[in-house]
Amino acid sequence: MTIMGKATDKAKQVKGAVKETAGRLTGNPKREAQGHIEKLEAKARESVAKVRKHRRKHGE
Numbered sequence: 001m002t003i004m005g006k007a008t009d010k011a012k013q014v015k016g017a018v019k020e021t022a023g024r025l026t027g028n029p030k031r032e033a034q035g036h037i038e039k040l041e042a043k044a045r046e047s048v049a050k051v052r053k054h055r056r057k058h059g060e
Helices: 003-026 029-058
Strands: none
Touching: 003 029
């Protein structure tokens, strides 16, 4: 994963966390859920990239 890809995933995680917190503070469960999903998607993308990097490094 490129540095730009890592930065994008981290930014999406932060954006999701902000949405989730905003939803919780304002009592908006839909926004809270959207933020949580956005955060999880970014974490999943980051995890997939780590697995791919590990597989390339170890030739599997």
